[in-house]
Amino acid sequence: MIDGISIELSEFDFRLWETIPELEFSVLTVVGSGEERGSRKAHYKGLDFIIEPKGKAKIKGSIHKFFNQGQHNTNRFTFEDFQEAVARLAAFGVNPQTAILKSFEIGLNLNTTTTKINTKTFLDSILYCRATERSEMELNGRTGYGYAYKTTNTTYKFYDKAEQSKIKAELLRVETKFVRMRAVESYGIYSLADLMDKAKLSKLIADKFLKMIDETIFFEWDQIKTTRQLPVKYKSKFKDLRNPDWWIKDERSRKERYRNKLLLEKLINQYAKRNIKNILKELISLEVSAFVRSKKGYEYTDFHNLKNWNLSKHAAKKGTDAQRIVCADSTEQGEVKKEKRYCLTCGKEITGQKTGSKYCNDQRKCRDKAYNLKVSEKKKARQTKKQKEILNLIKDLGAEFSLIRTTNPNRKKTKGVPRRKTSIIVNIGGKKRYFHGVAARFFLREFEKKTESLTKQQQYETDRI
Structure with missing residues (x-):
């Protein structure tokens, strides 16, 4: 989840790096005189080790790639992997307590093949993010494979990780980059050691990464091509809501923008065959669960802020057949979508069934299976006794x-x-x-x-x- 980092080492003697054979420094020189000009830099396994003229030591690059021996950063990078990567930096004299953060990234690589939706479809569905105009990212000299949304202190990115890494896969990268550290000062994050604090990191991820996904607006044009099936009162409004320029063209209050967002998402839930945002959130939920899980198979209990965010185990099963999650009885703009419910046996969505339902109405199979399981457990308990x-x-x-x-x-x-x-x-x-x-x-x-x-x-x- 942690990837790109930029740190400055305080109370550090840069001459230690000169004794490490793996670090081969190069420097710009003046032609003719050979006089050194600028910083010295050594690249090693995805990280740049930089010595500035005044003796300051900095490290920039991908700590995820450093963990993978400099080969790639396309796989899953868990919290335990991040801890191990930081521990490896000790060989280069890096003390996490005195490694001051200048910028860093948190993000996930999402395998979209389980949803049967390609990465480009996810990218094309983004209408609005953080009240900023999107800029196309250039990946390997080509555009159309990713978008960035830049604010004063933070940049949000959605792009095709497979295209960037030149691999054959469907891999969507969702990323938040903190370009100025004042964006995270309120979380008490200043050093590399602070990123290893589970309480601080989980709150940061919940507020600055997951909340961004909640507030971003997604719309698939192919899902509602025309306004024919929409109520008359929404036809004109819908034409504006599906236009990405409309969301940022005029100045609107946060409250007004939120109301319009709820209305669009309600229409999507009622009249589209699938809600791509919900599918994306479920993919993210699975990856977040994997991020906090230990290699022994246990989940960390310290990441409290990540426990209640849309956690679902059915993203791979549901695929593109996401069920509707809002009833069509009311057409008020302020209507809040119903909380999704799933069958406790097979995982099928049962939001449309009566309140209190625990199992799907599939010829009572799931209910009978659950009942038989309970009977079997009670019988086994009696036998054991x-x-x-x-x-x-x-x-x-x-x-x-x-x-x-x-x-x-x-x-x-x-x-x-x-x-x-x-x-x-x-x-x-x-x-x-x-x-x-x-x-x-x-x-x-x-x-x-x-x-x-x-x-x-x-x-x-x-x-x-």
Whole structure:
């Protein structure tokens, strides 16, 4: 999630770098005199190590690529990977506490193949982001593969990571770059060590990355090509809402822009076959969950601010068949979309069903499956309790065990001949205890084990005598 960084090392002696053979510094010189001019720079595995004329030491580049030995930054980069990459910088004298941040990026590489929507479709659907005009990014000398939205302190980017990295894949990059550190001062983030603070980082991601996705407006033209199916009262308004220039042409209050955003998203949910923004958010949810998860398979509990953001496990399953999530009963602009609900068994969306529904109405299969699972769990719990009771009885009874009645539990079942239920009766101090079926067979097996063990022990003691 953390990628590009620019840090300045305070209280650092740059001469340490000159002793490291991996760092081969080059410097601009004046032709003829050979006089050095400007900074010295060494590139190593995705990072530039820079020594300025006055002795300041800086590091710039992709810490994600540095983690991958300088090869690429197209795969998943978790929080644990980031910690390991920072630990590797210690070999170059980098102390996270004194590594002052000048700029850095947080972003995700999203594999869109599971949604059956290509990266270009996601890019073309962006209407509005942060009240700024978008600028086309140039990737490998070509345009049309990404857009940047620049504000005073921050730049937001959406682009084709596969095109940038020259790989064959569908990989959408969503990124927030902090070009001025005053954008994150309120979060107490100043040094590289602060980025390793889970509480600070999770709040930053929630506020500056995930919130940006929530506020960005997406619209697929092909999903609602005409206004034919829309209510008459919205036809004229809709033509403006789907125009990206309309959102930034006139000055509007935040409240007014928010109302218009809700209206457009409501129309999309009601009349489009899919909501590409919801699909994107679910992809991001899965990646965020992977970012905070440890290599042992456990999730970090310290990233509290990331737990409640649209977390869903059904992005890959739903694909392009995203169900509508807003009812069409009301046409008021201020209507808030209903919270999506999913079947607890198969994961199918059931928002349209009556309130309180837990399972989809698919011939009761999911409900019956859930019921059978509960019954099975209760039965297993009862059996476990019974087995513990039997083991304690066998341990305490010893030779007092008296088998009164039983069938042969090992008898093979014959077709057409009913198999009698195994039953035993145990005398305990004159009182009878009955065991049937599974419990009886378990009793017999455990008792035979104990009897066999006692026989061997007696034989061993006899041989010694």
